Amino acid sequence: MTSMTAVVKASAGPGAELEQVEIPEAKGKDVLVEVAASSICGTDVHIFDWNDWARAHIHPPRVFGHEMSGRIVAVGEEVRGLAPGDFIAAETHVVDGTCPQCRRGLYHLCENPRLLGVDRDGSFARYVLLPAENCWRNAPGLSPEVAALQEPFGNAVHAATAGPLKDAAVAIFGAGPIGLCAVGIARAEGAAAVFVVEPNPFRRELAERMGAAAVFGPSDRTAEELRRANGGLGLDVALEMSGHPSAVEQGLLSLHHGAWMSLLGIGDRPVTLDLNDLVVTKSVTLHGIFGRRVWDTWERTSRYLSTGAVDVRALITHRFALSDFQEAMAQMKSGRSGKVVLLPDGGQSSPKGGSP
Numbered sequence: 001m002t003s004m005t006a007v008v009k010a011s012a013g014p015g016a017e018l019e020q021v022e023i024p025e026a027k028g029k030d031v032l033v034e035v036a037a038s039s040i041c042g043t044d045v046h047i048f049d050w051n052d053w054a055r056a057h058i059h060p061p062r063v064f065g066h067e068m069s070g071r072i073v074a075v076g077e078e079v080r081g082l083a084p085g086d087f088i089a090a091e092t093h094v095v096d097g098t099c100p101q102c103r104r105g106l107y108h109l110c111e112n113p114r115l116l117g118v119d120r121d122g123s124f125a126r127y128v129l130l131p132a133e134n135c136w137r138n139a140p141g142l143s144p145e146v147a148a149l150q151e152p153f154g155n156a157v158h159a160a161t162a163g164p165l166k167d168a169a170v171a172i173f174g175a176g177p178i179g180l181c182a183v184g185i186a187r188a189e190g191a192a193a194v195f196v197v198e199p200n201p202f203r204r205e206l207a208e209r210m211g212a213a214a215v216f217g218p219s220d221r222t223a224e225e226l227r228r229a230n231g232g233l234g235l236d237v238a239l240e241m242s243g244h245p246s247a248v249e250q251g252l253l254s255l256h257h258g259a260w261m262s263l264l265g266i267g268d269r270p271v272t273l274d275l276n277d278l279v280v281t282k283s284v285t286l287h288g289i290f291g292r293r294v295w296d297t298w299e300r301t302s303r304y305l306s307t308g309a310v311d312v313r314a315l316i317t318h319r320f321a322l323s324d325f326q327e328a329m330a331q332m333k334s335g336r337s338g339k340v341v342l343l344p345d346g347g348q349s350s351p352k353g354g355s356p
Helices: 042-049 052-057 144-148 150-160 177-188 201-209 222-229 245-254 275-280 296-306 322-333
Strands: 003-009 017-022 030-039 067-075 087-090 127-131 135-137 169-173 193-197 214-216 235-240 255-263 285-288 316-321 339-343
Touching (some): 003 322, 017 322, 030 144, 042 052, 067 144, 067 150, 087 127, 087 144, 087 150, 144 150, 144 316, 150 296, 169 177, 177 193, 177 201, 177 235, 177 296, 193 222, 201 214, 222 245, 245 255, 245 275, 316 322, 322 339
Parallel strands (some): 193 214, 235 255, 316 339
Antiparallel strands (some): 003 017, 030 067, 030 127, 030 339, 087 135
């Protein structure tokens, strides 16, 4: 067998197609992985829709997809420490290893990253080629679907653990999958209360299932509502996962003096703020969050998931065969899903999730 089925962004425009492409060969320091599960990310939706970001970053043809798990089937001649049969997930930022940030060990801040499914072919396929150094050995007992979620879960870990959470009142703005993961992380870290702000009713329900103390729809009074829910006090932590300008402002308004905030969401337009009143004179600490710390975040992620400290199974709301990609993408864009997972060996839509 020399070819495989893959989801390909074949041309510069909306949509994507199932095509037969050549199976890559593991050479040098690369490994060939048979994909067990690959979940759809917001980035994949951008590529499918061909928005401004995709037009600037994608050069068709490109197999996309990056949140994945699978088993190694072949290794290059220079690979050490990995072997066929190893069950792995992928760190999706392929770094140059030579820029100043990489030399400092800050690989997540590499100045010249090549992203899986963006700059190199990704995981919406039967097989994917990965650098051996980007493979994370999964903890025993993780299902393929949960193992694939470690990449976005790691974003939530990076954002949520940028400061202390124990006994904190926490507000999470945006209940997409990363925001929903952050609910579980904050609870696992001993937060006193976790509040969620989200416009989508389906995802507000998921936030409640993940253990949010109260869930709100966004408004220009969100900060006031959050303070009231916290007994009239300002909050200790805000985790901004949406990138929406009003969410950033309301998050800062909700905080007390000396609190901290993580900014993970990337918005479609610039944010204008009164930094004097919202940040400087309140001595609020802001953390800009990108990717995952390699490999510190992965170690934390593995502990949360393998020990059961955070259960993400409720977030996996739909499973589809890779061949049903168009239906899976439509479900992802419907607003009535959590994580949508593609299974190369075939899958079944599961509206209420279920055991992985």
